[in-house]
Amino acid sequence: MTNPLHLYRSILRTHRFMPREMRFVGDQYVRSEFRSHRSVSDRRFLEPFFAQWTSYLHLLQEQTGRNATDGSVEGG
Numbered sequence: 001m002t003n004p005l006h007l008y009r010s011i012l013r014t015h016r017f018m019p020r021e022m023r024f025v026g027d028q029y030v031r032s033e034f035r036s037h038r039s040v041s042d043r044r045f046l047e048p049f050f051a052q053w054t055s056y057l058h059l060l061q062e063q064t065g066r067n068a069t070d071g072s073v074e075g076g
Contacts, residue, residue, distance in 0.1 A: 007050060008034050011057050017064040 011030050015023045030053075037049055 004034070004050065007053055007057065011053065011060070014057060014060045014064060014066060017066050018060075 008030065012027060015026045015030070018026060033053075037046070040046055040049075
């Protein structure tokens with residue numbers, strides 16, 4: 001399973017490359033979702049949750065052309 005804290009931080013780092021208004025809304029939503037799932041321990045709920053957020057992170061990285069883990073620009 002994915003490391004939740006690493007995934008959370010990577011999403012927030014990738015949001016830095018979004019327009020300010022979108023970043024604000026996105027950050028608030030991510031924080032709210034991860035906070036609401038903090039006490040969940042059932043893998044039946046956590047696995048799809050993390051799979052969807054991982055997919056979202058990959059989509060954002062493609063759209064922004066950035067790799068949030070090191071800040072590099074892909075393709076140039």
